[in-house]
Amino acid sequence: MKESVKMKKVEGGVCAAKGFTAGGIHCGIRKNRDKKDLSVIFSEVPGTAAAVYTTNLVKGAPLVVTKQHLADGKAQAVICNSGNANTCNANGIEIAQQMSGLLADELGIGANDVIVASTGVIGQPLDIEPIAGGMKALGASLSKDGSTDAAEGIMTTDTIKKEIAVEFELGGKTCRIGGIAKGSGMIHPDMATMLVFITTDAAISSAMLQKALSGDIQSTFNMISVDGDTSTNDMVCVIANGLAGNEPVTGEGEDFSAFMKALNTVTVSLCRMLAGDGEGATKLLECTVTGASDLKCAKTVAKSVICSSLLKAAMFGADANWGRVLCAIGYSKADVDVNKIDVSFRSPKGEICVCRNGAGVEFSEEKAKEILLEKEIEILVELNSGTASSKAWGCDLTYDYVKINGDYRT
Amino acid sequence: MKESVKMKKVEGGVCAAKGFTAGGIHCGIRKNRDKKDLSVIFSEVPGTAAAVYTTNLVKGAPLVVTKQHLADGKAQAVICNSGNANTCNANGIEIAQQMSGLLADELGIGANDVIVASTGVIGQPLDIEPIAGGMKALGASLSKDGSTDAAEGIMTTDTIKKEIAVEFELGGKTCRIGGIAKGSGMIHPDMATMLVFITTDAAISSAMLQKALSGDIQSTFNMISVDGDTSTNDMVCVIANGLAGNEPVTGEGEDFSAFMKALNTVTVSLCRMLAGDGEGATKLLECTVTGASDLKCAKTVAKSVICSSLLKAAMFGADANWGRVLCAIGYSKADVDVNKIDVSFRSPKGEICVCRNGAGVEFSEEKAKEILLEKEIEILVELNSGTASSKAWGCDLTYDYVKINGDYRT
Numbered sequence: 093m094k095e096s097v098k099m100k101k102v103e104g105g106v107c108a109a110k111g112f113t114a115g116g117i118h119c120g121i122r123k124n125r126d127k128k129d130l131s132v133i134f135s136e137v138p139g140t141a142a143a144v145y146t147t148n149l150v151k152g153a154p155l156v157v158t159k160q161h162l163a164d165g166k167a168q169a170v171i172c173n174s175g176n177a178n179t180c181n182a183n184g185i186e187i188a189q190q191m192s193g194l195l196a197d198e199l200g201i202g203a204n205d206v207i208v209a210s211t212g213v214i215g216q217p218l219d220i221e222p223i224a225g226g227m228k229a230l231g232a233s234l235s236k237d238g239s240t241d242a243a244e245g246i247m248t249t250d251t252i253k254k255e256i257a258v259e260f261e262l263g264g265k266t267c268r269i270g271g272i273a274k275g276s277g278m279i280h281p282d283m284a285t286m287l288v289f290i291t292t293d294a295a296i297s298s299a300m301l302q303k304a305l306s307g308d309i310q311s312t313f314n315m316i317s318v319d320g321d322t323s324t325n326d327m328v329c330v331i332a333n334g335l336a337g338n339e340p341v342t343g344e345g346e347d348f349s350a351f352m353k354a355l356n357t358v359t360v361s362l363c364r365m366l367a368g369d370g371e372g373a374t375k376l377l378e379c380t381v382t383g384a385s386d387l388k389c390a391k392t393v394a395k396s397v398i399c400s401s402l403l404k405a406a407m408f409g410a411d412a413n414w415g416r417v418l419c420a421i422g423y424s425k426a427d428v429d430v431n432k433i434d435v436s437f438r439s440p441k442g443e444i445c446v447c448r449n450g451a452g453v454e455f456s457e458e459k460a461k462e463i464l465l466e467k468e469i470e471i472l473v474e475l476n477s478g479t480a481s482s483k484a485w486g487c488d489l490t491y492d493y494v495k496i497n498g499d500y501r502t
Numbered sequence: 503m504k505e506s507v508k509m510k511k512v513e514g515g516v517c518a519a520k521g522f523t524a525g526g527i528h529c530g531i532r533k534n535r536d537k538k539d540l541s542v543i544f545s546e547v548p549g550t551a552a553a554v555y556t557t558n559l560v561k562g563a564p565l566v567v568t569k570q571h572l573a574d575g576k577a578q579a580v581i582c583n584s585g586n587a588n589t590c591n592a593n594g595i596e597i598a599q600q601m602s603g604l605l606a607d608e609l610g611i612g613a614n615d616v617i618v619a620s621t622g623v624i625g626q627p628l629d630i631e632p633i634a635g636g637m638k639a640l641g642a643s644l645s646k647d648g649s650t651d652a653a654e655g656i657m658t659t660d661t662i663k664k665e666i667a668v669e670f671e672l673g674g675k676t677c678r679i680g681g682i683a684k685g686s687g688m689i690h691p692d693m694a695t696m697l698v699f700i701t702t703d704a705a706i707s708s709a710m711l712q713k714a715l716s717g718d719i720q721s722t723f724n725m726i727s728v729d730g731d732t733s734t735n736d737m738v739c740v741i742a743n744g745l746a747g748n749e750p751v752t753g754e755g756e757d758f759s760a761f762m763k764a765l766n767t768v769t770v771s772l773c774r775m776l777a778g779d780g781e782g783a784t785k786l787l788e789c790t791v792t793g794a795s796d797l798k799c800a801k802t803v804a805k806s807v808i809c810s811s812l813l814k815a816a817m818f819g820a821d822a823n824w825g826r827v828l829c830a831i832g833y834s835k836a837d838v839d840v841n842k843i844d845v846s847f848r849s850p851k852g853e854i855c856v857c858r859n860g861a862g863v864e865f866s867e868e869k870a871k872e873i874l875l876e877k878e879i880e881i882l883v884e885l886n887s888g889t890a891s892s893k894a895w896g897c898d899l900t901y902d903y904v905k906i907n908g909d910y911r912t
Contacts, residue, residue, distance in 0.1 A: 147833070149840055150832030151832075180862060214828065215857070321833070322833035324832060402729060402731045415589070419560060419624060423559070452590060452627075495901070497811070498819030
């Protein structure tokens, strides 16, 4: 990947790229009329498409239907409701097909070109009535400014809307790529992740789009964890409509690398937003592992640290309890020499080394507290055994996580 | 294992068996003078011994020393402090050796026959001074009534003392086996578990004792989880001093089976106490999986359910959110047919089926709430795919878990 690729942050989320509009409405799946519960994304021309799905054996019905629709590598629209996951229901597949069909009719496209998704409670029948009744309004909500509404319509326990877009060049043409995401609890992706919808006007074949996405998630969405629970409805998908007019990307090379870098900028931003908005979270945790013998080792260590309930609770309390970092590395099954590990904590308030060669060093508890009271904490782990590195993202464990999940259904 | 083995619960914990005494004192490792921090168990004659240890790569120094001492399969005493784990310290091994030596001198036995253990904060030097200064008092504390004091001296965030003893027959002789345990957080054992000390007056070779213990923990201590964190200092050990006078158990057979059953009675009791006293816990959760295709599948499913933060929080809120049980089974990697799964919740208030064939069934939310408000909840998972079964134990996730771990060190 060339470092020379220029990237500029732009407004507009999933509508930043040419030819895309989006929208969101309250149709009545949720009781609260102030909360949008149905979202749409639309490309004025059909695009290539790629997706990755949860590895949970229990798979939401919408994922099954989307997978069928994307078999030809093409898509033109996304429909997604919140408030009900449409999972573990007897008629889930039928409902997901009806959702696709209703949107296709409204937009005058093929049902086969619709990506369908749902998020919310598992195991409660999803009523098609409010969705059918709201379809006209949903179509009417489509606009170039609609990314924020779409981001809002897919939120469950999320407290912030998650959108991002960047501009970059591909073969001399200006391209844009942007995305929205939802996810706050039940986040511990494995090969795929929470609901993420990405749009781009770059021209790229569906094969290369899938390759870019499948490669990217290994170091992005698969490296975040809020609570160790892998959802049944996780999905990340991308639509590329080619309206930027670049020479289509159909193989490896400079253009593919530039696209990968732009995609990665979007996905890392969304990962940080997802982890930082973990249910009840007050802090974003980023663990950076360096000096690992290989990539697998680096990733295993980073993810184990981020997943430790004990470390997460310590971070909530701004407690520099580095023994819990070492403990989490120790049980990660990664092949490390514990006597070579250095650990530091870093935030905008500074950096402090708390462990060297696997043993504690004297440090100022006062300074450590000051660093750990910040909203974004970096946990730096140097294994001193090689050159591989990896990052993982998570959040602290708080009273509010327990509160939110102690009675989610009612 | 014959069901005819008679087992009677008796008082006395680790002192229930002939020839064992125990005690505990406050020596000054902890600042709080009201909290005991040093414990001892002593057998008047040397016994055979067996142990299992944490699989965490970061291993407490006491475990390394104990492993050396048990290489000959013999032990006569246990010393254990709380308040400091003596782990990730430059001079940890030396301190653990000094602890063994000091106790050996006090009791007039070989240092090689001492099992040494520590529990508490990781990565802070353990001062030998208070231990050396308290050694006379520790020796003097030994008594036939001392099991409770010993159980208290090894507690960290535990809220209840954990001890149990049973009486059974072996070759016509009355034998006893009893144990004490500590553990509340950082509990997710893997091949070994929290600190558990078991004593028996049965005569059994060290090889068969190790075989009994290594076999037993697979379905007991390895099937509990409080928070998914595997400690660096986990250890379970048994001393058998043979004073019951039974024909020594030196191979498989009826006597070995009877011993296994007695051991299992003690370990299952301690497991339930450990899980039910998980940090901040208000409920003991027991997941029973039946109808699995094989034992591995049953264990994987049971443990995945018990480990789900989302389910644990739902149980705290007495919320019959069975979708989280299915979700946890789905990501467990166990080979199951999700469309065959039935789920019920049971407690002293009754039993309620909430999911059949992988989909929700109508049930009374009121009745479910009544069942789930109890202190001990059974989660019954029927996979309908075979005859293997397994149990796992855990606890709910509460505000207090976060509180306890948000600032453990200070």
